[in-house]
Amino acid sequence: MSKAINIIKNTCVPLRNENVDTDQIIPARFLKGTSRDGFGKNLFRDWRYENNDEAQPKKDFILNNPSFHGKILVAGKNFGCGSSREHAAWALKDAGFDVVVSSFFADIFKSNALNNFLLPVQVSDTFLQKIFAAVEADPTSLLEINLADQYIRIMATGEHESFEINHYKKTCLLNGYDDIDFLLSIKPDIEKFETQER
Amino acid sequence: MKSLFEKVWQKHIVQQIPDGPSVLYIDRHFIHEVTSPQAFAGLEKRGLKVFRPKQIVATADHNVPTLDQHLPIKEELSRLQVEALTKNCANHGVELYGLGHPYQGIVHVIGPELGVTQPGMTIVCGDSHTSTHGAFGAIAFGIGTSEVEMVMATQCLLQSKPKLMRINIEGELNKGVVSKDIILYIISKISASGATGYFVEYAGSTIRGLSMEARMTICNMSIEMGARGGMIAPDETTYAYLKGKAMAPKGEEWDKALVEWKKLYSDTDAKFDREINIDAATIEPMITYGTNPGMGVGVTGHLPETNEIIESERPSYLKSIQYMNLGAGTKIKGRKVDYVFIGSCTNSRMEDLRMVASFVKGKQKAKDVEVWIVPGSRQVELQAREEGLDKIFEAAGFQLRQPGCSACLGMNEDKIPAGKYCISTSNRNFEGRQGPNARTFLASPLTAAVAAITGEVSDVRDWL
Numbered sequence: 274m275s276k277a278i279n280i281i282k283n284t285c286v287p288l289r290n291e292n293v294d295t296d297q298i299i300p301a302r303f304l305k306g307t308s309r310d311g312f313g314k315n316l317f318r319d320w321r322y323e324n325n326d327e328a329q330p331k332k333d334f335i336l337n338n339p340s341f342h343g344k345i346l347v348a349g350k351n352f353g354c355g356s357s358r359e360h361a362a363w364a365l366k367d368a369g370f371d372v373v374v375s376s377f378f379a380d381i382f383k384s385n386a387l388n389n390f391l392l393p394v395q396v397s398d399t400f401l402q403k404i405f406a407a408v409e410a411d412p413t414s415l416l417e418i419n420l421a422d423q424y425i426r427i428m429a430t431g432e433h434e435s436f437e438i439n440h441y442k443k444t445c446l447l448n449g450y451d452d453i454d455f456l457l458s459i460k461p462d463i464e465k466f467e468t469q470e471r
Numbered sequence: 472m473k474s475l476f477e478k479v480w481q482k483h484i485v486q487q488i489p490d491g492p493s494v495l496y497i498d499r500h501f502i503h504e505v506t507s508p509q510a511f512a513g514l515e516k517r518g519l520k521v522f523r524p525k526q527i528v529a530t531a532d533h534n535v536p537t538l539d540q541h542l543p544i545k546e547e548l549s550r551l552q553v554e555a556l557t558k559n560c561a562n563h564g565v566e567l568y569g570l571g572h573p574y575q576g577i578v579h580v581i582g583p584e585l586g587v588t589q590p591g592m593t594i595v596c597g598d599s600h601t602s603t604h605g606a607f608g609a610i611a612f613g614i615g616t617s618e619v620e621m622v623m624a625t626q627c628l629l630q631s632k633p634k635l636m637r638i639n640i641e642g643e644l645n646k647g648v649v650s651k652d653i654i655l656y657i658i659s660k661i662s663a664s665g666a667t668g669y670f671v672e673y674a675g676s677t678i679r680g681l682s683m684e685a686r687m688t689i690c691n692m693s694i695e696m697g698a699r700g701g702m703i704a705p706d707e708t709t710y711a712y713l714k715g716k717a718m719a720p721k722g723e724e725w726d727k728a729l730v731e732w733k734k735l736y737s738d739t740d741a742k743f744d745r746e747i748n749i750d751a752a753t754i755e756p757m758i759t760y761g762t763n764p765g766m767g768v769g770v771t772g773h774l775p776e777t778n779e780i781i782e783s784e785r786p787s788y789l790k791s792i793q794y795m796n797l798g799a800g801t802k803i804k805g806r807k808v809d810y811v812f813i814g815s816c817t818n819s820r821m822e823d824l825r826m827v828a829s830f831v832k833g834k835q836k837a838k839d840v841e842v843w844i845v846p847g848s849r850q851v852e853l854q855a856r857e858e859g860l861d862k863i864f865e866a867a868g869f870q871l872r873q874p875g876c877s878a879c880l881g882m883n884e885d886k887i888p889a890g891k892y893c894i895s896t897s898n899r900n901f902e903g904r905q906g907p908n909a910r911t912f913l914a915s916p917l918t919a920a921v922a923a924i925t926g927e928v929s930d931v932r933d934w935l
Contacts, residue, residue, distance in 0.1 A: 292664070296901040297903070305551075306508075307555050308508075381694075398783075456625040456628075
């Protein structure tokens with residue numbers, strides 16, 4: 274299955290919280306796996322359940338609201354701050370998200386997301402508020418993200434904004450390439466570099 | 472006209488991708504049990520071996536118990552992760568300082584302590600607090616597991632050059648103010664995301680006057696304002712610290728290294744994208760009241776009133792102080808504390824333990840408070856015992872435990888119970904960080920030590 278992404282048109286889940294840290298996305302006590310799979314069930318674990326009990330979902334948490342679902346998570350600014358745990362990106366991907374939209378991302382989370390073909394889309398504060406307003410008014414509102422042309426559109430209103438992504442990373446995502454494949458391909462250059470006087 | 476960062480960065484560029492990131496060569500790679508198993512598995516799936524095993528140092532720290540480390544780890548999943556690390560290191564020829572090894576400890580404590588961390592290096596680890604090693608004038612930053620795999624496979628990473636920020640701190644520190652207060656103060660001023668996209672250099676007379684361990688505390692928390700890393704130019708303090716360390720260069724190698732290290736400073740005309748100046752005299756002993764490290768005040772201060780917070784940020788502010796069960800506008804001094812945790816890669820080194828011991832000597836902990844002192848490494852633990860600090864702690868009613876990350880993130884048994892308050896020398900006060908529904912006040916070892924004695928958030932200056 275190709276990991277490549279380009280156009281995603283889907284409903285979204287609006288999470289208004291700011292400074293969502295990776296300890297919230299996946300608490301440390303669930304980092305004990307030795308594979309990349311299965312982290313989705315503990316996504317936002319302590320925001321989702323009372324007393325760590327799956328039989329007691331917290332009613333006011335957005336992921337427990339059946340009206341909201343989709344492949345796009347829309348979150349407040351400074352998403353993914355804190356720990357470097359890639360498990361945060363794995364958990365989001367495993368729970369069915371392909372895109373996270375926010376007005377600001379923490380650096381390590383952004384790299385981890387890109388390395389897992391989870392697209393971080395950074396928008397202005399104003400545009401973020403427009404998305405929140407649209408989806409809260411109508412949970413079936415669709416967002417369209419076009420990676421090749423680098424824009425995000427609120428389908429209901431037609432409002433759109435362009436987003437930045439580095440050219441190299443964009444090529445990787447559009448074609449399903451990993452950084453590691455590239456690095457392995459230049460190993461002779463790396464070996465040569467090691468022998469040079471620096 | 473180059474900055475310290477640029478000097479180190481440029482020496483490590485293998486190639487530059489046009490309109491893309493640089494291929495950055497990595498000198499040292501630290502690994503631990505939590506963020507490495509999937510990287511080893513990925514490597515094996517590709518049929519690869521670790522490319523440069525001698526440039527990796529492994530330890531077990533995140534998951535390990537801090538009592539009875541000679542016994543098998545009781546918690547099954549933690550044990551399996553530590554066993555996986557042991558097996559992976561053996562298969563790939565990577566040196567492991569596991570449980571029971573005299574060099575075992577928190578990865579960011581042992582690197583410097585062993586002299587593995589040196590000026591001018593590029594250093595990575597699957598842990599955001601890798602920024603600690605920047606105290607030696609290294610470019611050191613945390614990475615995710617896919618990147619751990621890349622470094623294992625090729626000793627390189629693809630990185631875009633960050634923006635550069637310099638924070639200058641000048642002048643004498645006030646009585647009772649230590650390096651942890653400096654960094655908590657900076658983060659409270661520029662916020663938990665104020666340095667995202669930047670690498671930070673800390674400079675100025677105050678920084679020059681700090682010991683290596685104090686500098687590590689500052690660089691350690693660079694990530695808590697979003698910076699990928701922090702660094703400090705090496706100087707006589709740095710060389711004196713490294714001289715004689717187990718893995719530091721010796722003899723002629725040392726002399727050669729020193730010549731290179733002395734070139735590592737920002738030229739006077741070096742350019743920074745942002746520069747911040749701080750007067751050390753304005754810094755008080757600090758404490759956090761909220762659920763990100765930017766939510767801090769001087770220990771005699773108040774929580775902000777709701778109307779002092781900009782409107783768009785009010786819901787997050789109110790959610791945070793509700794979690795902490797604290798009221799807007801209230802005083803933080805005098806709040807009851809249930810637990811005191813002195814440890815973590817931020818503050819678990821010898822000087823931290825000595826600072827606590829010299830304050831508590833002859834005093835008794837408050838009745839209802841539980842105090843855990845978790846040294847950063849076996850070497851720190853043994854040194855503390857040799858200096859008799861264990862006796863001082865015992866007499867005060869504190870527990871001196873065995874090394875590991877412990878209650879900083881509660882991956883082992885060391886969790887703070889729901890609803891309880893812990894004053895902690897660690898680096899994060901996120902919701903549930905120290906245990907589900909636990910509440911964290913971040914502070915210096917000195918401020919934590921005073922709270923252990925009084926049972927409440929207190930001003931150390933009242934005791935000096």
